[in-house]
Amino acid sequence: MRGAFLLLLLPVTLVSADTCSTLAKTTDIDVAFPVSIDYISEQKKYWSSSCVALKPSCILFPTSAADVSVILQAINDSDENFAVKSGGHNPNNYFSSVDGGPLISTARLNQASLDANTGVLRMGPGNRLDDIAAKLDGSGWTFVGGRIGNTGTGGLILGGGLSYMSGQYGWAASSALEFEVVLANGTIVTASEKENADLARALRGGGNNFGIVTTYTLQTYRQGNIWGGNVAFLHKDKVASKLLRAVRDFTEYNTDDRAAVIVTAERSTGLVVPDLIDIELIDTWILFLFYDGPTPPADLFRNFTEAGVPISNTVKTRTYSDLIGGSNWVVVKGSVVQIGTETIPMPSSENAGTVMEGIHAHWRDISGKTLLEPGIVASIAYQPFQRSIARQAKARAPDLIDADDDAERLIIEMNYSFLPKPSYNRMANTLEATYTGVRQRVLGWQEEGVLDDVYCPVFMNYGFYRADYWGRLRPESRAFAQEVAAKYDPNGFFRNRTGGWKP
The missing domain is CATH 3.30.43.10 (Uridine Diphospho-n-acetylenolpyruvylglucosamine Reductase, domain 2)
Structure with missing residues (x-):
């Protein structure tokens, strides 16, 4: 009986094996x-x-x-x-x-090898954007990456990746020529246009659902010095109206794909000790301006730079590595961070005030109620999602985002960072109210004919976990992702054992 009892326990022991101890004992x-x-x-x-x-x-x-x-x-x-x-x-x-x-x-999968003649880069996901920018510095080649140096390359590419250079080259994922992927069962495969092309497409915007990418083969592009940096203004009504109009107009009228902007509003408070220290309010606009060349054409950014009297201006001619490496000030260390997003149709010129200022007033209302939260930093970023981005993405490689170039759009990113971890769920509700409030207004304006009814996917890289990422993609993209997952991970290993949005 005792032996039989031990045999009954054996399968349970095997099923619940400790991966960490097993690998420590049996591998290097x-x-x-x-x-x-x-x-x-x-x-x-x-x-x-x-x-x-x-x-x-x-x-x-x-x-x-x-x-x-x-x-x-x-x-x-x-x-x-x-x-x-x-x-x-x-x-x-x-x-x-x-x-x-x-x-x-993947920190030690940080290899990076550039073919100086073709600009083809093979890199591991352990690189951050500032790592790659530094490794390419002086080579004459640049990669299509994000805007904050501390960002990891793996998550950026699998989510799509919005770049200062997206107007020229599409998403960061659009320049991925090949992926080395480890599948759920341990098989190592190549995904490219020629091999496992369905997997390659699914990895562009599909997140962590299909395998672990251990090497990205990317096309890089010729680049010399660039022009870029930040311009900051105090948040005043006239400045707000001018900047909101400027980012809308840039989205429609800019024809120089080498230019890019991000218009952000930031609200924060200093140290708050009730009854002892007054609240010091920080209420600013911070612009991110970029031009892929040493000097932008005259007046290209005038609507932004002349919106008010700047309180700081760091824009200058520099290397791309210097720009990306100096961007990490936006990472608020030691804080709980929550990020959400919405994609909206670009409003017409006549409806710009209604839409842009309506959304901004909504954000001001919600974020204003968070300012007593210790360590709070609330921000909103307006980012042009121009036709050229969709056009360049489609020209380079298929992806799950599948944006059309029939309309101009804006991607809005909303962030809250704060210190107390027990505030997580309450602030999550606040963030959800912020981005769903934008969505509800957009749907209302579409019913009224104020905004066009166009395809507006949720951008994965900025998505909050409560957002319906897959439900906002085209139905055929979701169905395709499900087919690919069933083919390469038939037992649902990644679906059942990891976090993230599941198709």
């Missing part, structure tokens, strides 16, 4: 356990302190696709949830973070 893969220096250091490298607070059972540091294959096979033998981390910039809990299961860090 670096396995960092809690309290170790590598574990503590890597676990701090998230944009949101809510992700830092989740504690993986160990952190795995593969250095090759073969290592990742071994890791996935070991996780298959367990019942643990896991996560894969590139730069940790996605603040949604469990998207690139995990509590109680293994975390696969």
Whole structure:
């Protein structure tokens, strides 16, 4: 009887095998356990302190696709949830973070090899944008990446990737020529136009649902010095109206695809101690201006730079590496970060005031109620989503976003960062009210004929976990993603064992 009882326990022991201990004992893969220096250091490298607070059972540091294959096979033998981390910039809990299961860090998959003749770059997901910019500095080539240097390349590309250079080259994912992918069962495959083309398409905008990419092969582009930086204004009614009109007009009228802008409004308070220290309110506009050349044409950005009297101006001719490397001031260290987004049709000139100022007033109303939250920084960013972005994306490679160039759009990003972790759910409700309020207004304006009824997907890189990412894509894109997932991950390994939006 005792032997039979032990036999009954054996399958349970096998099913619940500890991936971390197994790999530490049987492989040369670096396995960092809690309290170790590598574990503590890597676990701090998230944009949101809510992700830092989740504690993986160990952190795995593969250095090759073969290592990742071994890791996935070991996780298959367990019942643990896991996560894969590139730069940790996605603040949604469990998207690139995990509590109680293994975390696969790609930090040591940081290879970068450039063909100086063709501009083809092979790089690992362990690189951040400022890493790659620095590695390419002086080569005469540039990559289509995001705007904040600390952003991880893996999450950026799998979510699409909006760049200063998207008007010229489409999404960051549009320049991905080939992916080296480790599938759920540990098989290593290539996804490109010639091999597993369906998988390659699904990886452009499909997130972490199909495999772990260990190498991205990207086309880079010729570039010399660029012009860019930030211009800041105090938030005043006349300045607000001028900047909101300027970003709308730029979206419609700009024909120079080398130019890009982001118009952000920021609200924050200084240290708040009730009854002891007064609230010091910070209420500003911060513009991100970019031109892919040493000097922009005269008057190209005049509607922005002359909207008021600047309180600071860092715009200058510089290297792209210098611009990206100097952008990390936007990362609020030690804070809980929550990001949400909406895509809206560009309003006509006659309806610009109604739409742009209506959305901004909504944001002012909601964000104004958060200003007593310790450490609060509330921001909204208006970003042109011009026809040229969709046109260039379609010309280069198929993706799941599948944006048409029949209309101009704007991508609006809404952020809250704050200090108290117990405020997470309450502030999540606030963020949801912020972006759904934008959506409700857009739908109302469309019913009234104020806005055109155009396809407006949710941009994955800025999406909040409560958003319906897949429901806002075209139905055929979602169906395609489901087919690809069923083909390459028939047992639902990534669907059932990792976080993120699932098709």
